Amino acid sequence: xxxxxxxxxxxxxxxxxxxxxxxxxxxxxxxxxxxxxxxxxxxxxxxxxxxxxxxxxxxxxxxxxxxxxxxxxxxxxxxxxxxxxxxxxxxxxxxxxxxxxxxxxxxxxxxxxxxxx
Amino acid sequence: xxxxxxxxxxxxxxxxxxxxxxxxxxxxxxxxxxxxxxxxxxxxxxxxxxxxxxxxxxxxxxxxxxxxxxxxxxxxxxxxxxxxxxxxxxxxxxxxxxxxxxxxxxxxx
Numbered sequence: 511x512x513x514x515x516x517x518x519x520x521x522x523x524x525x526x527x528x529x530x531x532x533x534x535x536x537x538x539x540x541x542x543x544x545x546x547x548x549x550x551x552x553x554x555x556x557x558x559x560x561x562x563x564x565x566x567x568x569x570x571x572x573x574x575x576x577x578x579x580x581x582x583x584x585x586x587x588x589x590x591x592x593x594x595x596x597x598x599x600x601x602x603x604x605x606x607x608x609x610x611x612x613x614x615x616x617x618x619x620x621x622x623x624x625x626x627x
Numbered sequence: 628x629x630x631x632x633x634x635x636x637x638x639x640x641x642x643x644x645x646x647x648x649x650x651x652x653x654x655x656x657x658x659x660x661x662x663x664x665x666x667x668x669x670x671x672x673x674x675x676x677x678x679x680x681x682x683x684x685x686x687x688x689x690x691x692x693x694x695x696x697x698x699x700x701x702x703x704x705x706x707x708x709x710x711x712x713x714x715x716x717x718x719x720x721x722x723x724x725x726x727x728x729x730x731x732x733x734x735x736x
Contacts, residue, residue, distance in 0.1 A: 545725070554729045556727070560723055570724075604672070609674075611719065611723065612662070612719035614674060615677075
């Protein structure tokens, strides 16, 4: 069974850093494309970043230069390093597996990041 | 960037009724890259439809997707109590870039 479990969220001050983790089971992260998608409180879904199985990474303009996506193949885990956090980064962050490069077929429950002083 | 506009924002129906949700794109979208998701309160989104009309694994056949170009539709033929949720359309625009509609809240009348 495919499962994705996020962790690492919390309350952080503006300008601070946080690293999110997404532990996968039931499939191999390194053989898949994976993404982070966020959802601000009471709002819709926003794609954040993508890593292809080959390792290339891509980012939404809103986080480019501040967020870094990586993975640890030995732990079957995805990471999102978030620096220079701003209030508008406040959201639940979901990791998701990408099917066919185009759709998100499995999602984690998400971890809440709150950026506030 | 392609913008997806969903309508209506809120749809109030009763169990057993038919639901028709619309997703309109600001420019033409490949049908291969249009998907629909269901999200219940406090839960992760669930993939319902991909390729505009293909049901994902385990999705009941009362859910169907159709459309092409700039106009896409999600239809739920007979609403069950568990179908009341928020529904999002999503497109893949290359580069890569992914965009979502703002959602339709399907509520019990």
